[in-house]
Amino acid sequence: MTDPPYDKPLPVAQPESDRYWEGARNGELWLRRCLDCKRAYFYPRNICPNCSSRNVEWAKVSGRATLYTFAIVHRAPHPGCEADVPYVTAIVELEEGPRMATNIVGVAADPAALTIGMPLRAVFEKATDQVTLPKFRPA
Amino acid sequence: MKNGAPRLCSGRQVRVTTRDDKKMPNLKKLKAFSGKAAIVGVAESDQIGKVPDKSPLALHAEAARNALDDAGLKLSDVDGFFTAGYSTYDVAEYLGLQPRFTDSTSVGGASFVIHVAHALAAVAAGYCEVALITHGQSGRSDRARQPAHPGLPAAQYEAPYGIIGPPITYAMACRRYMHQYGEERTRQAMAEIAVSTRKWANLNPKAFFHDTPMSFDEYHNSRWIAWPFHLTDCCLVTDAGAAIVVTTPQRARDCKKGGVEILGAAEGHDHSIISQMPDLTMPFGRNTGPQAMAMAGVKHADFDLVMVYDSFTYTVLVTLESLGFCKPGEGLELVKGQRTAPGGAFPLNTNGGGLSYTHPGMYGIFTVVEAVRQLRGETGKRQVPGCELALCHGTGGNLSSTGTVVLGRRSQVTSDIEEALEHALDEDSSVDQDVGRRGSLAARSRERPPVDRAPSKPGRTSRSPRR
Numbered sequence: 001m002t003d004p005p006y007d008k009p010l011p012v013a014q015p016e017s018d019r020y021w022e023g024a025r026n027g028e029l030w031l032r033r034c035l036d037c038k039r040a041y042f043y044p045r046n047i048c049p050n051c052s053s054r055n056v057e058w059a060k061v062s063g064r065a066t067l068y069t070f071a072i073v074h075r076a077p078h079p080g081c082e083a084d085v086p087y088v089t090a091i092v093e094l095e096e097g098p099r100m101a102t103n104i105v106g107v108a109a110d111p112a113a114l115t116i117g118m119p120l121r122a123v124f125e126k127a128t129d130q131v132t133l134p135k136f137r138p139a
Numbered sequence: 140m141k142n143g144a145p146r147l148c149s150g151r152q153v154r155v156t157t158r159d160d161k162k163m164p165n166l167k168k169l170k171a172f173s174g175k176a177a178i179v180g181v182a183e184s185d186q187i188g189k190v191p192d193k194s195p196l197a198l199h200a201e202a203a204r205n206a207l208d209d210a211g212l213k214l215s216d217v218d219g220f221f222t223a224g225y226s227t228y229d230v231a232e233y234l235g236l237q238p239r240f241t242d243s244t245s246v247g248g249a250s251f252v253i254h255v256a257h258a259l260a261a262v263a264a265g266y267c268e269v270a271l272i273t274h275g276q277s278g279r280s281d282r283a284r285q286p287a288h289p290g291l292p293a294a295q296y297e298a299p300y301g302i303i304g305p306p307i308t309y310a311m312a313c314r315r316y317m318h319q320y321g322e323e324r325t326r327q328a329m330a331e332i333a334v335s336t337r338k339w340a341n342l343n344p345k346a347f348f349h350d351t352p353m354s355f356d357e358y359h360n361s362r363w364i365a366w367p368f369h370l371t372d373c374c375l376v377t378d379a380g381a382a383i384v385v386t387t388p389q390r391a392r393d394c395k396k397g398g399v400e401i402l403g404a405a406e407g408h409d410h411s412i413i414s415q416m417p418d419l420t421m422p423f424g425r426n427t428g429p430q431a432m433a434m435a436g437v438k439h440a441d442f443d444l445v446m447v448y449d450s451f452t453y454t455v456l457v458t459l460e461s462l463g464f465c466k467p468g469e470g471l472e473l474v475k476g477q478r479t480a481p482g483g484a485f486p487l488n489t490n491g492g493g494l495s496y497t498h499p500g501m502y503g504i505f506t507v508v509e510a511v512r513q514l515r516g517e518t519g520k521r522q523v524p525g526c527e528l529a530l531c532h533g534t535g536g537n538l539s540s541t542g543t544v545v546l547g548r549r550s551q552v553t554s555d556i557e558e559a560l561e562h563a564l565d566e567d568s569s570v571d572q573d574v575g576r577r578g579s580l581a582a583r584s585r586e587r588p589p590v591d592r593a594p595s596k597p598g599r600t601s602r603s604p605r606r
Contacts, residue, residue, distance in 0.1 A: 009298040012289040042414070043296050069318065069419060071310035072366040077303035089302045089365075091311055091414050101297045101311075101414040111366060116318045133299055 006128050008080035019058055020044045024132045027124045031096060033059040042098035063122030065092040065136055068099055070116075072109050092120055092136050106137035163426075169403075169434040175263035176270075177391035177398025178255070178546065180210030181508040184275065184380030187497045188347050191280035191378070196225070196233045198275030198380030198499075203234055206382035211395030212269060217384075219267025221258060222274065223250030224501060230273060240267040246408055247535020248448055251383070251504035252542035255531075256404030258385040268387060275380035276499035293412045305450055306373055308413035308537040310365040313453035315419040317367065320468040326367070328471040329452035330358045333371050333494060335480035336449060340491025342481060342521035347375050348495040372452045374493035374502065381504045383511075399511045402528075403435030403545035413537040420468075421461055424532060427543040428462035435545035437528060439464055444513050444529040445485070446506035449492040454534060462532065462543070486523045489513060503533025503542065514548045 013021045020043075023030035033040040034048035035055045041048065048056055070090040076082040086109040093099050105123065107113050119139040126132045182205030184190070184198040193201070199222065207214060219240035222230045227241045240261050244250055251274050258270035287294055302308060317325045337353040340346035353371065361369035391398025405427035410416045432438060439462075447458045456470040464485075465473045473479075479487035488494075490509040493502040510529035512518050526548075533542045 008301065009294065009303070010289075011295040011299050013295070014290045017295060043292055069311045069315035071307055071314060071368075072363070073301060073307055074363040074365060075306070077301065077307060078298075081301040081303075084301060086363075086366075087301060089300055089307055089311060091315075091419075099414050101300060101302050101412070103300045116315075127299070131299070135300075 006080075008127070009078060010127065010131050016046050017044045021131065023060065024124060024134050025126075025130075027132075029061050029063045029094075029122050029134050030058050031061050031094070031098065032056050033096075040094070040096040040098055042094070042100045059096075061094060061096050063134075064095040064139065065120045065122070067104070067114060067116055067118045067120055067136075068093045070104060070114055072111065088114065090136070100134075103133075103135045104137065105135050163430055163433070166433055169430075170436065172259060172263050173402050173434055173436070174388065174400045174547075176259040176385050177388050177400050178383055178507070178511050179386050179391050179394040179396070179398050180206040180208070180212065180382075180384035181511045182206040182209050182382055183345065183497075183505075183508065187345060187379035187499075188377050189279055190277065193277070193378070195275045195277045195281060195380075196230065198277065198378065199225075199230050199273040199382070200234055200275075200380075202275060202380035202382035203271060203273045206384050207271070209396065210384045210386075211393075212384060212386075216269045217271045219258065219261050219270035219385075221251075221254035221270060221272040223247075223254070224274070224276060230275075234273075236271075238267070238271075240270070246540035248450065248501040248503040249406070249408075249533035249535035249540040249542040250501060251381075252507060252531055252533035252544055253406040253540075255383065255385065255401060255507060255544050256406055256542060258383075259401045259404055262385055262387055268390065270385040272383040272385070272504065273380070274382065274499075274501065274504040276501060277378040278376045278498065278500040279378050281378075292415075297412055297414065302413070305537065306365045306368055309451045309453060310368045311413060312416065312419040312457070312538055313367050313451070316453065316457060319420055322367075324471045325453075325456070328456050328474050329372055330355055331471075331474040331477060332449070332452040332455045332479065333358045335474070335477050335483070336455075336488050336492045336494045338477075338480045339489050339521055340495030342519075343489075343491045343496055346491035346496040347377060348491065353495075368451060368453075371494075374450050374498040375495070377497045377499050379497045379499040379505075381508050383504065383507055396515055399514045400547050401544060402437070402547045403431035403433070404543070405430035405434065406540070406542040408536070408540035411536055411539050416538060419538075420457060422457060422534065422538045423541040424458055424461035424534070424543065425463075427541045428530075428532070431530075431543040431545050435547070437545060442528050442530050443486065443526045444489065444510060444523050445487050445532075446490075446510050446529060447488065447532040448503050448506060448534040449488055449494050450498070450502070450534065452494070454538070455488070457538070458532060458534060458541075461541075462530070481521060486526075489518065489521050489523060501535065503535070506531040506533060507544065507546070510546050514546060 031040045032044045036053040037051040068091045088104040090104045120136040121139040184201040220238035221242045223245040227243045254272040340348045358371045361371040449455045478485045490496045513526045528547045531544045
């Protein structure tokens with residue numbers, strides 16, 4: 001038995017984001033953090049978007065987050081998503097401050113099941129040998 | 140406004156990156172450009188809606204020819220060229236055009252409104268004399284679709300989650316608005332906008348939904364696309380082209396229909412992908428609206444017509460708030476009781492909008508096409524009586540970019556504008572928001588109620604034409 005081929009859009013890592021995607025493959029969430037303005041930011045880039053500093057580091061973060069907003073997708077925007085509808089897309093606010101887009105899993109795709117501000121934790125879903133996607137579920 | 144440090148759900152204060160908010164360009168210099176160019180031609184392609192037998196470039200070309208005909212100008216008169224979605228050299232070659240000024244600024248549906256601003260600057264500075272802005276897209280029928288570069292942030296960090304396309308990204312912004320201001324209020328406002336916009340489309344023979352009315356029940360019973368969006372919250376997907384011709388005020392006098400003046404213009408953006416939007420309930424119109432109005436020397440109450448990009452019902456709500464027509468969270472009061480429908484106190488999106496008229500993908504240009512026609516008094520059953528001043532506002536990307544222009548008909552307000560402008564230039568660069576350019580005019584000779592800022596009193600909906 002072989003799995004059906006993965007037919008959803010896949011990210012193409014860039015030199016500045018290799019570490020992020022490598023972390024995800026290892027079940028870890030890594031962010032960039034500025035050593036000058038002390039703020040973490042998403043998405044990874046080598047110059048801080050808040051203060052333009054080049055003095056930035058990689059930091060493994062907790063994976064704890066709260067739900068900032070969400071939508072429930074009923075009409076698939078891509079053939080690869082057709083088997084998944086309805087599914088939950090979301091913006092989450094990480095404990096360290098930045099916001100990122102993701103899916104909420106382990107919960108019904110129903111507005112009544114989702115509360116803005118609800119605590120979440122990161123889970124890691126393997127898509128292919130190269131790509132693992134950080135997603136979130138109720139904590 | 141709440142851009143400084145809004146309280147988030149966690150209760151923590153989080154700084155939102157809106158570093159540009161306090162930076163307004165030199166208003167004195169901007170004001171000197173007010174009215175230094177005019178729109179002399181506008182048009183759509185021969186057909187709009189379902190046009191499977193024409194390529195997007197063919198739609199550009201048709202619209203260009205039609206807009207030049209509208210102005211009484213020829214392609215050989217054009218020396219400045221502006222487009223988005225394609226490079227200007229692709230479209231100019233197709234048209235047989237060799238411009239001396241070229242601008243491919245491409246920031247989604249706001250682009251073409253921004254091109255009007257750039258055309259004003261280019262014409263006023265002398266880089267070109269006749270500027271042509273074209274648009275053409277086959278959103279419904281295109282045979283070739285280009286995927287975005289897979290390494291861009293949208294492709295890396297959002298598309299893998301099935302976050303693809305505006306219906307999903309705007310739905311997430313809308314859900315946040317509902318959290319802040321109330322789900323039921325928001326839904327009610329969205330329904331009002333969907334129904335009132337359809338009523339305008341029912342008066343526009345070119346509208347996709349010209350013959351199809353919509354009731355509130357039909358709105359609420361429509362299927363979900365991306366909750367909280369019904370199908371009826373979402374704009375159309377059509378094929379269409381449009382074009383605009385801009386020239387000097389002097390040359391405009393010799394054009395077939397005269398000129399509609401570009402009195403104010405502003406542009407900008409504060410993010411690209413939705414997760415990076417500084418405040419999901421307050422798009423960049425918070426800057427472009429006030430700047431364009433300050434440049435024109437007008438205030439909210441002066442407008443006879445407001446045309447905003449209605450990609451979704453939510454977009455209208457949050458755009459009107461960002462532009463300052465009401466306070467954040469109070470959009471419902473502005474649109475309640477069909478105030479924005481035909482005969483209402485706040486004429487809005489009178490062509491039927493992206494929701495019900497046409498929406499090929501980057502709709503912004505159509506706000507200008509309609510405003511110019513309204514200002515010329517050419518719009519038949521949907522004509523706003525005595526329409527002299529209009530605001531057009533485009534939004535692009537994921538609520539990412541905005542462009543605002545203020546358009547007016549000089550023939551009816553010339554002396555007051557000249558007078559007010561000279562007065563304004565004598566002053567410091569700060570703008571008196573209470574007495575705008577038309578404030579003095581309004582104080583002296585106003586005979587009918589303008590579009591008002593606050594909800595109207597009962598009986599305020601009748602509009603008597605001035606002359």
